[in-house]
Amino acid sequence: MSKAAKAAGRILRIIGRIILWIFIVLISLLVICGVVNKIMQQGEKDLLKDDRCHMVEVDGKNMSIYTEGSGEHTIVLMSGWGTPSPMYDFRPLYEKLSDDCKIAVLEKFGYGFSDKTDGERDIDTLVRQDREALQKAGIEAPYVLCPHSLSGLEATYWAQMYPDEVEAIIGLDMSTSVLMELESDNMLTFEKVLGKTVALSGINRPMLALSDLPECRNAEEKKQYIAVYSANDGNSTVLREADSQKANCEKIKSLPLPKTPTLQFISGTNRDNERWVDSHREMTDASSHGRMVQLDCGHYVHHYESEKIAKEIRSFLSELKK
Known part of the structure; x- marks a missing residue:
């Protein structure tokens, strides 16, 4: 050699x-x-409760709903898949709307301050639990459903099945029934494994501790946010929602698109995805009053463009009165 x-x-x-x-x-x-x-x-179990939230019993478990503000319209904020704390996550948006709208942040099982569950996580179950929780909290329909990401499937199905309960849908880069055309079963499996791995490693805790969290107003809220995030990150209740995504999309496709008035926000992340944009345009075209707004920001649009989104929502809701 x-x-x-x-x-x-x-x-x-x-x-x-x-x-x-x-x-x-x-x-x-x-x-x-x-x-x-x-x-x-x-040592953080006491932080996983918050008196600001209504706790209602659904299917023998406690579900959390945060409310704020009052007004003619009731905006129901519905979080994306795996968002650990909807109450904090949506704050940049709802604090700009609660002066003249009633806000209700739904925290499904496995999210926020709600319990976890071993029960079914298909779309019929999710919508039934959403409706029951709101009713038990004394929050009456009709609702302006404001879903982010995956919960767009719930909002669409809700409007298809119970149109009298849904005044409008305001989509925050929400998923539509074409989701499974864009995301394979293998990708979903990878996302579930990655989510569980990240959760077990606890790597998000030091990352959050070092981050500036605009959702939190002070150090105590940041401490609570990290505790809730760590408790919910990658939990099985949330991860199992992915198992029904394909069936959920097919169920929505089997029904006519809702005529419900809709305002659709598209993120910069997805605005170049022709099929994604077309599916939202199909929703606005099918609605009695539809509009689409394309943004130049990330998927969590309510974090980056809350001022613009709040302004557009107010304008859209004022048009519904005419």
Whole structure:
């Protein structure tokens, strides 16, 4: 073997050892984060309750609904898949609307301050539980459903099945029935595995602690937000919602699109996805009063463009009165 070949072999072995040690260090850090996260969670149980939320019993479990404001319209905010704390997540938007609208933030089982459940997570169950929770909290229809991301399927089905209960749908880059054309079963499986892995590692805790969280008004709220996030991140109740996505999309496709007035916001993340945009245009075209607004921001549009979205919502709701 030549000297050059021997030198190359030594270099490869050194690189291999460096890569191995980097891998060992990363795994060790994730394990340490996971252990610390579990220890921290034991002392945070009191933070997983909040008197600002209505707790109502649905299917023998407690579901949380946060309310704020008053007005002619009742806006029901519905979170995207895996959003650990809807009450905090939607705050940048609802605080700009609650002066003249009644706000209700639905926290499904597995989200926010609500219990987790082993029950079914198909669309019929989710919509039934949503409706029952609102009724038990004394929040009367009709509702302006304002879903983000995956909960767009619930809002669409709700309007299809109970049109008299839905005054309008305001989609925050919401999912439509074409979702499974754009996301494969393998991708969903990967997302579930990744979500569970990240949750077990507890890596989000130090990342959140170091982040500026505009949803929180002070240090105590940030502490509570991190506790709720850590308790809900990657939980099985939420992850099981993905198992029914294909059937949910087919169920919605089997019914006519709702004629419900709709305002659809499209994120910069999805505005170049022709099928995504077309599916929202189909909804606005089918509605009695529809409009679509394209934004230049990320998927969590209510974090980036809350001022503009609130202004558009007010204008849209005022048009419904005419």
